[in-house]
Amino acid sequence: MSEPHRPLAENQDEQLYYSIDHTGPGFYLTAAVLLAVLVFGIYQYYLQFRYGLGVTGMNQPVTWGFYIINFVFFIGISHAGTLISAILRLNQAEWRRPITRMAEVITAIVLAIGGLHPLIDLGRPDRMLNIFKWGRLQSPLLWDVMSITAYFAASTVYLYVPLIPDIAKLRDRGTRPRWLYEFLSWDWQGTPRQHQVLNRAMNLLMILVIPVAVSVHTVISYIFAMTLEAGWHSTIFGPYFVAGAIFSGIACLMVVMIVFRKVYHLERYLKLVHFANLSKLLLVMAAVWFYLTFSEYLTGFFGQEPAELDVMMYKFTGPYAIPFWLMIFLNFVLPVALLSSKRTRTIPSILVVSIGIVIGMWLERLIIVVPSLSVPYVDFPSHPYWPSLTEISIFAAAISAFCLGFMLFAKFFPLISVWEIQEGRETAVKETSERIASYLPDDPENVSSGADPALEGV
Amino acid sequence: MFYRAWIRGLQFLSILFMWLFAAAILIFIPWLIVVAARWNDALNWTLAISLVMTPVYLTVSGTLTYVFIGLRRGAPKGEDRIPKRHMERGKLETSQE
Numbered sequence: 267m268s269e270p271h272r273p274l275a276e277n278q279d280e281q282l283y284y285s286i287d288h289t290g291p292g293f294y295l296t297a298a299v300l301l302a303v304l305v306f307g308i309y310q311y312y313l314q315f316r317y318g319l320g321v322t323g324m325n326q327p328v329t330w331g332f333y334i335i336n337f338v339f340f341i342g343i344s345h346a347g348t349l350i351s352a353i354l355r356l357n358q359a360e361w362r363r364p365i366t367r368m369a370e371v372i373t374a375i376v377l378a379i380g381g382l383h384p385l386i387d388l389g390r391p392d393r394m395l396n397i398f399k400w401g402r403l404q405s406p407l408l409w410d411v412m413s414i415t416a417y418f419a420a421s422t423v424y425l426y427v428p429l430i431p432d433i434a435k436l437r438d439r440g441t442r443p444r445w446l447y448e449f450l451s452w453d454w455q456g457t458p459r460q461h462q463v464l465n466r467a468m469n470l471l472m473i474l475v476i477p478v479a480v481s482v483h484t485v486i487s488y489i490f491a492m493t494l495e496a497g498w499h500s501t502i503f504g505p506y507f508v509a510g511a512i513f514s515g516i517a518c519l520m521v522v523m524i525v526f527r528k529v530y531h532l533e534r535y536l537k538l539v540h541f542a543n544l545s546k547l548l549l550v551m552a553a554v555w556f557y558l559t560f561s562e563y564l565t566g567f568f569g570q571e572p573a574e575l576d577v578m579m580y581k582f583t584g585p586y587a588i589p590f591w592l593m594i595f596l597n598f599v600l601p602v603a604l605l606s607s608k609r610t611r612t613i614p615s616i617l618v619v620s621i622g623i624v625i626g627m628w629l630e631r632l633i634i635v636v637p638s639l640s641v642p643y644v645d646f647p648s649h650p651y652w653p654s655l656t657e658i659s660i661f662a663a664a665i666s667a668f669c670l671g672f673m674l675f676a677k678f679f680p681l682i683s684v685w686e687i688q689e690g691r692e693t694a695v696k697e698t699s700e701r702i703a704s705y706l707p708d709d710p711e712n713v714s715s716g717a718d719p720a721l722e723g724v
Numbered sequence: 725m726f727y728r729a730w731i732r733g734l735q736f737l738s739i740l741f742m743w744l745f746a747a748a749i750l751i752f753i754p755w756l757i758v759v760a761a762r763w764n765d766a767l768n769w770t771l772a773i774s775l776v777m778t779p780v781y782l783t784v785s786g787t788l789t790y791v792f793i794g795l796r797r798g799a800p801k802g803e804d805r806i807p808k809r810h811m812e813r814g815k816l817e818t819s820q821e
Contacts, residue, residue, distance in 0.1 A: 404766040416781060453796050
């Protein structure tokens, strides 16, 4: 059967529907494996729910382990999306078009997964309901609940609103389930009035989402920084956490981009220039991260406060020395070594660096959370922490849930914004040329007076 | 006809649930202020945090409602309406030829 005739612009971007139109055995096999890991993790959680937190590796003095590490890690990854997407949109960076959707999807999925971790960390999750009766809004823990809920709401809306024109395209293609696309497209027909509404909403959301995203990780840092615990009580924890979150977010975005580019043959859209631009951003963030890490440890070390030094030595030369130095290598040495030179800035090396940074940033969360608890202020023997099978399998389940969520999204919606690509083709080249021309000095022949025409009459 | 009404109903319900969620949060926050006042427990901090959080939920809910209603109002009506292409892929192009 021959392919039906479509307008050129639609045909050009047919590849963007590949993930929706084609479901091969590889999809089902991967989904089955991920589902099995997820189900095993849920079973392990059931055991924890039944027998209590004794099944985990957490004990006195280390009462925060994998769950809180993963909570901070996943919420950090969530900054990939909305924040990066909003910043690129606000700056009118034209190379953003094939990237923003994936970034926004990462945010929505990891926020849902990360937000569950404090609940998993509770031995009696039913007592969480007490927060509705007797919550204390001056507690940083409740700030977390509020800010993550607000960020989740804002970023889900920020993912959904630019998705509407593409949902309408799927509706018009007759993609099943029809009722879903009909319901989610809100009668979108691409009229000028509808475009105006969409643009206004997106402008408002991108301005709203940036401070909310920054506040989320700042508030998470406050959970640690507001205590007097050695290694936690730091004034730079807010920016340190936010910088780390953006850093790990970009790395995760690059991993996702490279994997889905390969799987769904998106090489024509996700080009080397996109990876090169994001790599430069990654390199800058590696430098910022190292600068903040250096400042954090130098000020602690310079004060020679005994409790602070104990925690620091526990990290530098004690049981956490390997994760600490591996973190420095993966987050700073490797990116600088591979991404600084154009010759080594290839897609395979970017993948290696990005996976390294994701692991390195997870280690950073481990290094922040555990050693301060292992070496307590009070007279209590120091104790390293080792996770149990329950914690490891719940972590694996969380990663599986992320991959599965992303695959399911790709099954129902395009991973690259089709309408934004088409809009870019039709209007962005002209708009960008006009914008660049407006930056350049005015032609002397066209300037009658010395006054700026934009300011005339002011 | 019934199909369209069903879709409309779902869309209306989604707006309703969104505002129910926002309303629940907007009731929850003053309740926390009441708890803080009753226990004399750092009321000023509670008020400060409430002032920051409340507008965020209102803005998100308001924006989404604006989008939903704006898109519906902006859609062409009656004769101008682009025909729904609920048919097998490719049929539209065939019918246009």
